[in-house]
Amino acid sequence: MDGPVxxxxxxxxxxxxxxxxQRRALDELHSLLISRxxxxxxxxxKHGFMPDHAIVLIDAGLMxxxxxxxxxxxxxxxxxxxxxxxxxxxxxxxxxxxxxxEKAIEMFSEKVKEHKASGNRDAIYGLTAIGVIIAIxxxxxxxxxx
Numbered sequence: 001m002d003g004p005v006x007x008x009x010x011x012x013x014x015x016x017x018x019x020x021x022q023r024r025a026l027d028e029l030h031s032l033l034i035s036r037x038x039x040x041x042x043x044x045x046k047h048g049f050m051p052d053h054a055i056v057l058i059d060a061g062l063m064x065x066x067x068x069x070x071x072x073x074x075x076x077x078x079x080x081x082x083x084x085x086x087x088x089x090x091x092x093x094x095x096x097x098x099x100x101x102e103k104a105i106e107m108f109s110e111k112v113k114e115h116k117a118s119g120n121r122d123a124i125y126g127l128t129a130i131g132v133i134i135a136i137x138x139x140x141x142x143x144x145x146x
Contacts, residue, residue: 010048
């Protein structure tokens with residue numbers, strides 16, 4: 001553990017009470033995220049350092065927004081980013097409200113809603129495709145057997 005966060009799990013390895021240390025810890029976590037494979041990225045997003053200062057929380061949220069790629073085939077990273085973004089929204093709501101954090105809460109909440117809607121849409125498309133395949137198979141069997 002050389003830096004402010006553990007290179008394996010992303011948890012803070014030093015005291016992060018002040019703003020500067022939190023910013024450095026978050027920067028280190030973001031560097032780890034960029035350099036890791038998708039599975040490890042999801043783990044880091046789930047278990048990694050979560051700041052307390054509002055401005056650093058907003059920076060963490062912006063990184064999560066950039067990882068919400070609903071066109072991805074593997075949803076592990078996007079789902080982990082959405083869960084982390086939800087946690088960030090909850091932490092921001094617990095802070096004394098200011099204009100910047102209120103705008104961030106609104107934007108982040110909207111992004112989480114969009115991500116969830118995208119997942120629901122994919123499930124509906126998948127079920128519809130399965131239903132069409134079953135219907136075609138049933139018609140083909142009926143035609144062959146009659």
